[in-house]
Amino acid sequence: MPVAPSKAATAPRPRRRSINVFSGLSHAALVIWAILVIFPIVWTFLASFKTNTELFGDHSLAMPQNFDWSSWGRAWDKAHIGLYMINTIKVVAVSTFLTMLFGSMAAYVLARYTFFGNRAIYLLFVSGLSFPVFLALAPLWLTMKNLGLLGTHTGLILVYVAYSLPFTVFFLTAFFRTLPTTVGEAAMMDGCSHTRTFFQIMLPMAKPGLISITIFNVIGQWNQYLLPIVLLPGDAQDKWLITQGIANISTNAGYEADWAGLFAALSMAIIPVLIVYIIFQRQIQSGLTAGAIK
Amino acid sequence: MRHGKLTPAALRKYGFVVSFLAVPVLLYVVFVVWQYIQAFQISFTNSRGISPNFDYVGFDNFTRLFDDEVFWAAVRHHVVLLLAMPLITIAIALFFSFLLNLGGGQRNGRMVGVPGSAFYKIVFFFPQVLAVAIVGVLFQAILRPDKAGVFNSALGAVGIGPVGWLITPSLALWTIIGVMVWQAVGFYVVLFSAGMASIPKDVFEAAALDGAGRITLFFRITIPLLWDTLQVGWVYLGIAAFDGFALVQVLSVDRGGPDNATTVLPLEIWRNAFTYSKYGVASAMGVALFFMTLTFAVLTLRVTRRERIEF
Numbered sequence: 001m002p003v004a005p006s007k008a009a010t011a012p013r014p015r016r017r018s019i020n021v022f023s024g025l026s027h028a029a030l031v032i033w034a035i036l037v038i039f040p041i042v043w044t045f046l047a048s049f050k051t052n053t054e055l056f057g058d059h060s061l062a063m064p065q066n067f068d069w070s071s072w073g074r075a076w077d078k079a080h081i082g083l084y085m086i087n088t089i090k091v092v093a094v095s096t097f098l099t100m101l102f103g104s105m106a107a108y109v110l111a112r113y114t115f116f117g118n119r120a121i122y123l124l125f126v127s128g129l130s131f132p133v134f135l136a137l138a139p140l141w142l143t144m145k146n147l148g149l150l151g152t153h154t155g156l157i158l159v160y161v162a163y164s165l166p167f168t169v170f171f172l173t174a175f176f177r178t179l180p181t182t183v184g185e186a187a188m189m190d191g192c193s194h195t196r197t198f199f200q201i202m203l204p205m206a207k208p209g210l211i212s213i214t215i216f217n218v219i220g221q222w223n224q225y226l227l228p229i230v231l232l233p234g235d236a237q238d239k240w241l242i243t244q245g246i247a248n249i250s251t252n253a254g255y256e257a258d259w260a261g262l263f264a265a266l267s268m269a270i271i272p273v274l275i276v277y278i279i280f281q282r283q284i285q286s287g288l289t290a291g292a293i294k
Numbered sequence: 295m296r297h298g299k300l301t302p303a304a305l306r307k308y309g310f311v312v313s314f315l316a317v318p319v320l321l322y323v324v325f326v327v328w329q330y331i332q333a334f335q336i337s338f339t340n341s342r343g344i345s346p347n348f349d350y351v352g353f354d355n356f357t358r359l360f361d362d363e364v365f366w367a368a369v370r371h372h373v374v375l376l377l378a379m380p381l382i383t384i385a386i387a388l389f390f391s392f393l394l395n396l397g398g399g400q401r402n403g404r405m406v407g408v409p410g411s412a413f414y415k416i417v418f419f420f421p422q423v424l425a426v427a428i429v430g431v432l433f434q435a436i437l438r439p440d441k442a443g444v445f446n447s448a449l450g451a452v453g454i455g456p457v458g459w460l461i462t463p464s465l466a467l468w469t470i471i472g473v474m475v476w477q478a479v480g481f482y483v484v485l486f487s488a489g490m491a492s493i494p495k496d497v498f499e500a501a502a503l504d505g506a507g508r509i510t511l512f513f514r515i516t517i518p519l520l521w522d523t524l525q526v527g528w529v530y531l532g533i534a535a536f537d538g539f540a541l542v543q544v545l546s547v548d549r550g551g552p553d554n555a556t557t558v559l560p561l562e563i564w565r566n567a568f569t570y571s572k573y574g575v576a577s578a579m580g581v582a583l584f585f586m587t588l589t590f591a592v593l594t595l596r597v598t599r600r601e602r603i604e605f
Contacts, residue, residue, distance in 0.1 A: 022508065026393050027408065033390065034417045036476065040436045043444055047435065060442040102318040109314045113307065121319060124327065131330050132536065132587055134560040135580035138341075138573040139332035140325070162325035165318055194310035223425035225540040226560075230568065243427040247544050250431040263435070269428050277423050281416050284423060285484050 041270060048072065048264035055259050071260035072268070075249075081265045083238065084245035085272075091153050091241060092221045095160035099217050100210065102161065103168030108198055110169065111176035112184075122173065128166035133226065141230055151236030159231060160221050168213055171290065175209035176202070215280070215287030222273075242269055337577035348574075355578035365579065368559045371467055372536055372586065375474075375558075380531035383475050384524065387482030390418065392512055394483065395490045396498060415487065418480035426477070430544030433473050437545075460547050463555035470541060470556050478534070482527050489523030490516065525598045532594060536587050539564065559583045 047055060048071050049064035076082045110122045140159070141150070149155025183205065187197050203210070225243040232239050240248075246269050253262040277284055337355055341348040359365045394414055398406040421429065436444045437459040446456045459469040493516075501515050517524070539560035543549050549565070550557030559579055567576035 023397070023408070026389075026397060030390065030393060030408070030410075030414050033386075033479070034414060037417050037421060037480070040432055040444070044432055044435070056440075056442050058442070060444060061447045102321065105314040106318040109311050113311050115308065115311050121315065124319075125322065128322070128326055130588060130591065132560070132580070132583050134539070134563045135333045135577070135584050136326065136329035137563055137580065138567040138576045139329045139336055141567065142573070143325075143329060143332075158321065159325050162321045165322050165326075169318070194306065195313075198314075219423055223423075223427075225425060225427040225544075226564075230564070243425045243540075246431050247427050250434060250544070259435075262431075266428065266431055270424065270432075273423055274420070277420060278416075281419070285415075285419055288422065288481065289485050289488060 041274075044263050044270070045267045048075075048260055048267050050260055050263075052257060052259055071258070071264040074258065074261045075265035075268060079249050079261060079265050080237075080240075080245060081242070081249075081268050084240050084242045085268070087153070087239060088222065088242045091157055091160070092218060095157040095164070095221055096214060096217045098157065098161045099164040099168055099221075100214055103165055103213075104172050104203065104206070104210065105198070106165070107169045107172035108176050108202060111173045112181075112202075122169075125166050125169040128163075129170065133163060137226075137230060144231055149231075151232055151239060153239060156227065156231050159227055160224070163227075164217050164221065168217065171213050171216075172206070172209060175206055179205050211283065212287040212290040215284055216290060219284070219288065333577045333580050336573055337581045339574050341573040341577075342571045351574065355574045356582075358575065359578055359582065364554050364557060364562060365559075365582075367554045368557050368562050369586075371538075371556065371558055374467060375471065375535040375538060376532055376590070378468075379471050379474055379478075379535050380528055382471070383478045383482055383531055384527055386475065387479050387486055387527075388517075388520075388524075390414070390479070391483045391486035391490060392516060395487050396511065396516065397508070415480075415484060418483050420480065421477040422481045424477070426540035427544050429473065429477055430541050433545055437469060460545065461552055463552050466546060466552060466555045470538070470546065473541060473545065474534070474538070478531065482531075485527055486520060486523060489520045493519045521598075525594070528598065529591060529594055532590050533587060536560075536583060536590070559586075 043061075046064055049067045049069075051065075054060070054062070054064060106121075106125070110118060110125075144150045144155050144159070147155070149158070179202070184197050184201055187201050188194075192201070223243065224241075225247070228241045228244045229247075232241065232244065246265055249262055249265050253259055338350050338352060339348045340351050340354075394407040394411040396406075397408045398411075424432075438444070438446070439456060439458040439461050441447065441450055441456040443456070443459075445459065449455075449457065458465065460466050497515060497519065498511060501511055506514070537560055538558040542556050542558050542561050543564070546556040550561050560583070563576045563579045563583070566572045566579065
């Protein structure tokens with residue numbers, strides 16, 4: 001590596017001034033974008049304490065006059081944000097767990113065993129990545145209705161798992177292929193069964209890949225909006241998830257004129273995600289971009 | 295282990311393979327593969343969902359789409375989205391990731407980002423973890439058309455009159471694109487940063503030694519070496535340009551309005567299926583959407599293929 005401290009790079013040059021202007025402008029751009037991201041979220045949080053007069057008056061950017069938490073109580077109870085949140089946690093926890101279990105089982109077998117039909121099954125899974133889910137919408141609704149699974153969490157979980165499998169299998173198959181074969185083979189020599197080799201040796205070895213793709217699935221399923229509004233229709237309102245709940249409150253806030261309640265509900269949906277994001281931001285960033293970087 | 299002989303070991307192996315594949319394959323075939331096959335079938339029928347009786351109507355649903363103004367409006371919006379959204383997002387993200395990774399010039403012989411890079415990366419990425427539906431509700435308040443709307447209040451302070459972000463037909467789609475860009479930029483900043491990190495530092499050092507300024511460094515070195523990552527980003531954003539459902543459904547006026555000015559195919563599929571119970575038409579639109587996405591993906595991979603620069 002060349003260590004020569006380059007004079008050309010450090011010495012003042014005629015271009016210096018234009019470079020300063022350039023870096024000044026680029027700093028400004030960064031600051032402006034940061035404000036564009038932070039400000040709407042902070043405003044929403046503060047708006048949950050405002051009265052309608054404050055929200056619609058001449059000073060809608062001003063701080064709230066008093067911090068009254070009653071809107072948060074209304075959002076939690078009356079608008080059922082608490083219920084929707086618990087529903088979402090239940091659905092996402094079960095479906096992510098099942099996605100990871102079935103996805104890693106299929107991926108492991110497809111990556112490590114030669115048998116007739118291996119390639120065909122792999123291609124079947126991966127081809128699912130090229131179909132838009134909207135294409136399946138109408139028949140899926142009919143199938144769920146016929147199976148009696150419409151408006152149930154069980155149905156939604158099965159659908160979440162099924163639609164998360166293509167990417168999970170695709171990613172984990174590639175991951176299992178990169179792991180060394182010797183450890184598993186040694187275990188088998190010692191009389192370890194196929195199943196036990198998988199659960200006690202291969203899964204722990206695949207931990208980094210499993211963590212990335214778990215994060216990917218948790219965020220993807222937590223943020224899902226289309227499938228809940230189709231599969232948990234209006235007559236199953238006690239089964240609703242957080243995204244459809246919030247969208248519904250925003251439609252109703254206009255009628256009931258409870259804007260502070262809407263912003264409290266919105267804050268409740270954003271703040272837990274924000275906290276989890278700040279704690280795990282490194283893992284989340286690499287988990288979500290994992291699919292794009294080989 | 296030899297093939298073709300059913301030794302106990304081979305039996306155990308096949309038993310294991312079958313037991314591990316059975317549930318995932320079954321779930322996937324029933325809820326995904328079978329649904330896509332049915333969608334193609336339903337697109338040739340006049341199915342209305344409730345009654346099990348329906349007739350095959352050939353290409354009627356498809357020919358009807360040709361005369362459907364709303365369908366063409368939606369297709370036009372996808373074209374605008376496809377041209378504008380990836381370009382704007384990639385341009386902004388590329389600029390920011392360059393600043394955050396290489397913009398600080400050299401320090402101790404290494405290229406560094408501008409001060410505060412780590413902070414900016416955390417902040418910029420955050421919208422990505424929010425649900426699109428939540429972002430839609432968030433921006434309803436921010437982009438309210440009256441002068442008390444948050445964005446209009448801020449603009450009012452510098453003397454710009456209230457703008458009807460979502461109620462002006464010619465502006466509404468661009469407002470939606472703006473919100474999409476707002477949410478997407480951070481993801482691509484992180485993606486491109488990872489790409490830039492994998493470029494060996496001595497390439498930049500050598501160029502800087504030769505007197506390359508930041509602009510040359512950006513256009514002549516960074517972009518060519520980042521081409522693979524850019525291509526991935528382009529495909530991702532292009533596929534996102536064929537979606538837009540959650541944002542348009544939640545944020546736009548009258549779900550796709552005003553006057554269909556923001557509608558997109560996924561929204562029309564949803565509306566035809568669940569508001570009008572026209573399952574045949576909805577599925578025909580789904581088939582059209584599928585072929586549009588596929589064409590885009592194939593074209594992109596063909597057009598952007600170039601000599602790969604090995605490093």
